[in-house]
Amino acid sequence: MLYIYNMSSKGDPDRVFKALANPTRRAVLDELSDGPRTTGYLCAAFEQLDRCTVMQHLRVLEDADLVVARRRGRERWNHLNAIPIQQIYDRWISRYAQGAVQQLTGLASALEAGSGNDARSQASG
DSSP: OOOOOOTTOSOOHHHHHHHHTSHHHHHHHHHHTTSOEEHHHHHHHTTTSOHHHHHHHHHHHHHTTSEEEEEETTEEEEEEOOHHHHHHIIIIIHHHHHHHHHHHHHHHHHHHHHHHHHHHHHHHO
C-alpha cells in the first residue's frame, strides 16, 4: 500500500510528536534552547554522529517547524521555535495537568487536615 504524506504543511502535531520521539532530536533542541547554533557547532556537539546524520535530524525538526534555519554568509544558523511545543501543551497537556494539579492540591489539603487531626488528638490524649 502506498502512503502519501504532505511534507509541506506546517503545524502538524504528528510531525512534532515524531520529532520529539527521538532522544537525539530532543538533545538538539536542548542545545538550541540556549540560543541559535550553527550546524557546525551542532555537529561538534554530537561528535558520535556524522554531519549527514545531524543534518537529517535537523531536517525532521525543520519539517515539524521546531527549528528555523537561516543562512548568514557561509554559516547556517539554527533557531529553536518553541511555538509548536506550546501548542501541543495547550491542546493536550494543560487539560490533563490542571486536573492532576487539582487532585494533588486536594490530596495535600486532606493530608494536612489529617495530620492536624492527629496532632490535636495526641495533644488531647
